[in-house]
Amino acid sequence: MPHYKLTYFPIRGAGEGSRQIFALAGQEFEDNRVPREQWLTLKPTAPFGQMPYLEFDGKKLAQSYAINRYLARQFGFAGKSAFEEALVDSLADHLKDHMSECRPYFVVFAGFGEGDVDKLRRETLAPAVTKNYAFFTKFLKENGSGFLVGSSVTWVDLLVAQHTADLLKNSPEVLDAFPEVKAHQQKIHSIPNIKKWLETRPETPF
Template identity: 55%
Template sequence: MVAYKFTYFNGRGAGEVVRQILAYAGQEYEDNRVTMEEWPALKDGTPFGQLPLLEVDGKPLAQSHAIARYLAREFKLNGKCPWEEAQVNALADQFKDYSSEAKSYFYAKMGFGPGDVETLKKDVFLPAFEKFYTFLSKALKQSGSGFLIGDGLTWIDLAIAQHSADLLAQGADFGKFPDLKAHSEKIQSIPQIKKWIDTRPVTPF
């Protein structure tokens, strides 16, 4: 049997999609959460000096999306054909672009970066959010299935549903995107995902 060890900080962040793939698959793994005090001693031993990190039978794999893609392939959450897989990857890459665009807002909001949160919200976050969520809305219309790509769950549904849930919990206005609110609720009520959400460690982000 394959042994999985997943290492990240004690937060959802870039690690949560991986944990949700494993939860959906019912796959046992070691959920290793390191503290900021432990991290400096571990950093140089990781492939790129960052977390998350998945170890598969002791072999390390870095980069959250590479890990998600690998596990999604193992557990059939990558779409039903190469074309769907490519569409999932395109949305995932767009999610990274959106995250980079809005990064200064998210960092300031979490207290990790400089700047006035309200100014960054107006100038940085809201334009990025509207642009990206318009793309997501188009994807939902195109699939017509309630999932972003094709007619079944893929790992990008898990990633986006969690991000939407985080935004909704912070009071974000989904008035223009009721379809994405419904998407988040639908994905997060899948029994294995709901069970994980109900029992996972409670963290602020």
Template identity: 45%
Template sequence: MFHYKLYYFDVRGSAEPIRMLFALAGEKFEDYRVNDEEWTTMKAKMPNGRMPVLEINGLQIAQSASILRYLAEKFGYTGKTLIEKAQVDACYEEFRDFRYEIHRFITVLRGKRPGDVKEAYLKWYVPAKKRLFNFLEIMLRKNGTGFLVGDSVTYADLVIAEYMNVLFRERPNELDAFPEV
């Protein structure tokens, strides 16, 4: 029997799709929410000094993508065929590229980098958003099931749905031009 313990801060963030996988699979896990004070002492004990970290019977796995892929494979949320699995990975990697591309905008938005927020939005966020959302539109329209790949939910659906949930709360009209998404 496996004992799963997920370490992350008391926010949704990159741990939320992991939590969603556990819920979908009906698997019990310890959802350990780390506060800032605890983190200063725990950081050195984490494999890469960051979170999320999934502990399985004492073995630690770092990096949200590694955790997601491991659990998705174990619980059956990677796609049903090798082709579907490759397509799911492609969807997830497109999303990771998008997150990388908008990082400069996010740093301006949060005041960690000098610059005009509107200018940064137009320069970095809008082109990345159009590329990702157009890709998702094509995948969803072509698949026709409401899922990115195949006829059931995958870890890529969860990661992207979590981001869209946050985006929709912050900017509800952002998805107007992308009805499939």
């Protein structure tokens, strides 16, 4: 196995999906958490001038979803057929669209911008969750296995479950109408390797 080194800010953010894929696989990796002050010296060496990026075997790979997809394929969490892989990708892209819709709320919530966080929660976050978690619920109900796609865990389960857990911590009321997605979060976060990761990872606000 190569030595994997994942470089990202010391937050969950766009790096956490890859960290959880490593954890799920039971694969050792170097969790290189770079503070903002050190980032500017590294920035010119990053493939697209941004983090996260993954280094292994003298190669560098950037873009969080490309990294997630690559690792998931390596370790067997990408889907069991070409169509399952495509379904997983479609859900991941939809989660990304959902995150873009919520962005005005997250910017203020994380302290990167000024605004009325409660108003943004009501007027931006809640409608986005209501719309998009209905789609995740539909996939869970139609699939019937408790996973979003197929009969076993894939990388998109990790991403959706983490977002659900974040919502449950900070804005639980937006999930009142979504018991299936709450059950999904519990199922994914009870997988022993993921449970262990959640208990031992560095504690960060987001």
